[in-house]
Amino acid sequence: MFRKCRMRLFFLFALFLIAVFGYIYIRAVGNEYTYVRNDINTSFGITDVMIEEEHGKIEIISWEVNDKCFTARLRSVAPGRVYLSFVAKERPSIGVFYVHKNGVITSEQFFGDCTGCQAVYACILIYLVLILVYLFVKYIILEKNNFYSYDNVLYLGLIIYAFFFIFAVIIGICRKGGIYGVFLHAIGSSEYFVLVTFPLVIATTFFVTMSNIKLIRKEGRTWKNMLGVFLGLVLGIGAVLPFIIGDALHNMRITGSFDVHNGRSIAHFFEIFLESMIFSIDAYLECILLGTIITGIKTAKHIPKFNKDFIIINGCQIRKDGTLTPLLQARVDRAIEFAKMQKDRVGRPIVFVPSGGKGTDEMISEAEAMKRYLISQGIEEKDILAETKSTTTEENFKYSHELIRKYHGSDFFNLAFSTTNYHVFRSGMLAHELGMRIEGIGSKTKRYYWINAFVREYIATIVKEKKTHILVTAVLILINLIGSLLMYISEVVLFR
Numbered sequence: 406m407f408r409k410c411r412m413r414l415f416f417l418f419a420l421f422l423i424a425v426f427g428y429i430y431i432r433a434v435g436n437e438y439t440y441v442r443n444d445i446n447t448s449f450g451i452t453d454v455m456i457e458e459e460h461g462k463i464e465i466i467s468w469e470v471n472d473k474c475f476t477a478r479l480r481s482v483a484p485g486r487v488y489l490s491f492v493a494k495e496r497p498s499i500g501v502f503y504v505h506k507n508g509v510i511t512s513e514q515f516f517g518d519c520t521g522c523q524a525v526y527a528c529i530l531i532y533l534v535l536i537l538v539y540l541f542v543k544y545i546i547l548e549k550n551n552f553y554s555y556d557n558v559l560y561l562g563l564i565i566y567a568f569f570f571i572f573a574v575i576i577g578i579c580r581k582g583g584i585y586g587v588f589l590h591a592i593g594s595s596e597y598f599v600l601v602t603f604p605l606v607i608a609t610t611f612f613v614t615m616s617n618i619k620l621i622r623k624e625g626r627t628w629k630n631m632l633g634v635f636l637g638l639v640l641g642i643g644a645v646l647p648f649i650i651g652d653a654l655h656n657m658r659i660t661g662s663f664d665v666h667n668g669r670s671i672a673h674f675f676e677i678f679l680e681s682m683i684f685s686i687d688a689y690l691e692c693i694l695l696g697t698i699i700t701g702i703k704t705a706k707h708i709p710k711f712n713k714d715f716i717i718i719n720g721c722q723i724r725k726d727g728t729l730t731p732l733l734q735a736r737v738d739r740a741i742e743f744a745k746m747q748k749d750r751v752g753r754p755i756v757f758v759p760s761g762g763k764g765t766d767e768m769i770s771e772a773e774a775m776k777r778y779l780i781s782q783g784i785e786e787k788d789i790l791a792e793t794k795s796t797t798t799e800e801n802f803k804y805s806h807e808l809i810r811k812y813h814g815s816d817f818f819n820l821a822f823s824t825t826n827y828h829v830f831r832s833g834m835l836a837h838e839l840g841m842r843i844e845g846i847g848s849k850t851k852r853y854y855w856i857n858a859f860v861r862e863y864i865a866t867i868v869k870e871k872k873t874h875i876l877v878t879a880v881l882i883l884i885n886l887i888g889s890l891l892m893y894i895s896e897v898v899l900f901r
Contacts, residue, residue, distance in 0.1 A: 416536065423532055427525035434521045435509035436481045437466070440489065440500060443474045461485020461504040481508045515895040517583035526578045526587070533574060537567045552704060552844065553833025555869040558862070562696030563877070566689055570594050585895055592681040592888040595688035595881075596647075602691055603644045612856070643687035647680035671893070678889035685881040693874075697863040701855075704833060705826035709844035711747040712819050713755055715790070716740050717805045717843075719798055719824040719832060720761020720771035727769045729778050732825060732850060737775050739848035740823035741782055755821075757784060758809060760792040760801040798828075802836045802843075825850045827858030831865075 456463055462483035469476050477489065481504045489500050503511045511517040544560040551557075573594030577587040718740050721733050729737065737759070744755045757779055761771025772791040779789055790812055792805045802822070810816060819842075824832050826847030833845045867874055 412539070416532075416539075419532060419535075423525070423528045426528060427521075430524055431509055431519060431521040432507050435505075435507075435511075435519045438479045438502070438510040438512065438520050440477045440479060440502075440512060441474065442500070455490045457488035457490060461487045461502075463487045463489075463502060463504060463510065479510060481505075481510050484508075511583060514583060514585040516585040516891055517895075518581045518586070519583060522581075522583060529587070530571070530575070530578070533567070533571045537564065537571060540564045540567060551837055552707065553830055553837050555834070555866045558693065558696045558700045558866045559870045559873060560696075561699060562689075562693035565695055566692040569598050569688075569692075573597065585891055588884075588888040588891050592685070592885050595685040596681065598688040599644050599684050599691070606641055606644055606691070639690075643683060643690070646687075647683045650676070650679060650683075674889050674893040677892065678885055681888070682882055682885045685885055686878060689877060689881060693866060694859075694863050697866055698859055701827070701830050701859055701862060704830040704845065705847040707829070707844065707846070708746075709743070709821045709846055710819075711750045711753065713743075713747060713753075713821040713844075714813070714818040715756045715758050715809050715820055716743060717758045717760055717792075717801065717820065717822040718775055719801045719822060719828070720759065720775065720795070722764065723767055723769075723771050723774045725766070725768065727767075727774050727777075729774055733771070733775065734778065735848035735850065736823050736825060737778055737782075739846055741779070741784065743821065743823065743846050754788065756788050756790055756812075758790045758792060758805050760795055760805045762794050762796050762800075764796075798824075798832055799835050799839070802832075802839055802841060806839065806841055820844075821846060823848065827855045830862060831858075 456465065460483075462481075462485065464480045464482050466478040466480055468478070479489075479502065484504045484506045487502045487504065489502065501513060503515045503517070505511065505515075509519055511519045540560055540563050544557065544564060547554060547556050547560060570591065573590045574587055577590030580586055580590075582589065718736055721730070721736075723729055723733060740757060744757070747753055747755055759772040759775030759779065761775070763770040763773075770791075770793040772793045776786075776789050776791045780786060790808060792801070792808050795801045795804045806820075809818065809820070822832060822836065822843055822845045824845060824847065826849060829845040829847040833843065836843045836845075
C-alpha cells in the first residue's frame with residue numbers, strides 16, 4: 406500500500422513539475438510566434454499584411470510568401486485579441502491570435518498553439534510513456550509473481566486504455582492545436598475507441614446471447630447463465646447512450662443559457678462533457694473486458710513447467726452410474742497428457758491427485774470415479790492419491806494440499822492442477838489465496854461455457870478491484886471536465 410501511494414505521489418509531483426516547467430518556458434519564449442499557412446492562394450500577389458486589433462496588439466516582425474506558403478513572424482505588444490489579414494485583390498482573414506497578460510501569443514484559441522509548446526508536448530509524452538512503461542513493468546512483475554490474479558486483468562486493461570489515450574494525444578499534438586487541441590483529442594479518444602469497437606460489441610452481444618441461450622438450455626435458466634446477455638446490453642447501450650442523450654437534448658425547446666443549440670451556452674458544453682464522460686467510462690470498461698479475455702486465454706493455454714511432483718485434478722459431477730461426464734473426463738485426460746509430456750521431456754514421474762467428494766445424488770465420490778478411470782488408462786494405483794472429502798473448488802485445493810503434505814512428509818514439492826480451460830484462472834486464483842504455489846493446465850470444452858466464464862471473471866475483476874476502478878473513473882471524469890472547461894473558457898468566457 407505504501408509503495409502504491411509513493412508511486413502515485415511521484416507521478417503527481419512529476420505532473421506538477423511539467424506544469425511549472427511548461428508555464429515558465431512558454432512565458433520565457435512565447436512573446437514571439439511564427440505563423441505558417443501553406444494553404445493560401447498566392448496567385449493574387451500579396452502586397453501587404455495588416456493587423457486588425459481588438460483590444461490586443463501584435464507587431465509584425467517580418468513576413469514572406471514562398472509558393473503556397475505564407476509565413477509571418479509576430480511579437481506581442483499588448484494583451485487582447487488580434488486578427489491578421491493580407492492585402493491582395495481580396496482580403497480574407499488569415500488567423501486570429503490572443504495575446505495573454507504575460508505576453509504569450511497563442512494561435513486560433515486562447516489555449517491554442519504557441520512558441521515553446523513543442524517542448525511541453527515532449528514532456529507530456531515522456532510523462533505518459535513513463536506511465537505506460539510503469540503499467541507494463543508492473544504487469545510483468547505481477548504476472549511473474551502470480552499468474553492468477555485480478556491485478557493482472559486490471560493492469561492489462563489499463564495498458565490497453567493508456568496506449569489508445571497516448572495515440573490520441575499524439576494526433577492532437579501533430580495537428581498543432583495547442584493545449585486546447587491536445588485535450589480535445591484526449592477526451593475524444595474514448596469516443597473513437599467506442600465507435601471503432603462498436604461493430605465488435607454488437608457482434609459479441611449477438612454471439613454471447615446465442616451462447617447464453619444454449620447454456621440455459623443445457624444448464625437451466627439462472628441469472629448466472631444470463632450474465633453475458635446483460636454485459637453485452639450494458640456495453641451496447643453505453644456506446645449509443647451519448648447519441649441518445651444528445652438527440653434528446655437537441656429536441657428540447659429551451660432557450661437562453663440552457664439551449665444546447667447555442668454553441669456558446671453552458672448547456673452545449675455540459676452536453677459535450679456528459680457525452681465524452683460516458684464514452685470514456687464505456688471505453689475503459691471495454692478495455693478491462695479485453696484484459697479479462699486475454700488473461701483468461703493465456704492462463705487456459707499455459708503449459709506448466711515440467712518439474713511437478715503432484716497434479717491435482719479438480720472434480721465435478723459424475724454420472725449416476727459412477728462414470729465420468731465428458732467434462733470431467735477431459736480434465737483427467739489433460740492431466741494424463743501433461744504427465745506424459747513431463748515424462749518424455751525430463752523423465753520425471755508425477756502423482757495424480759483426483760479431488761472430489763460424494764454428492765447426495767452420486768453413488769461414489771468424484772475422486773474414486775476419477776481413480777478408476779486413471780487405472781483404466783494404465784496409471785498404476787501407487788501413483789494415485791485420492792482426496793474424497795471436498796465439495797467445492799476451494800476445498801479441492803485445501804484438502805488436497807493437506808493430503809499431499811502428509812503423504813510427502815514435507816512442504817517442499819511442486820504442484821500443478823488440471824481443470825476445464827474456462828476454469829483455470831479462477832481455480833489458480835483460489836489456490837494462490839490459500840498460499841499454494843501452483844500452475845494450472847486446461848482441458849477443452851464447449852464454447853458457450855467460455856463466454857459466460859469470461860463474463861463472470863470480468864464482473865469479479867470489477868468487484869475485486871472496485872477501489873481502483875472508482876479512482877480511474879474519477880480521473881477520467883476529471884480529465885473530461887477539464888477538457889470541457891477549457892473549451893468553454895476558450896470559446897465563450899475569453900472570447901468576449
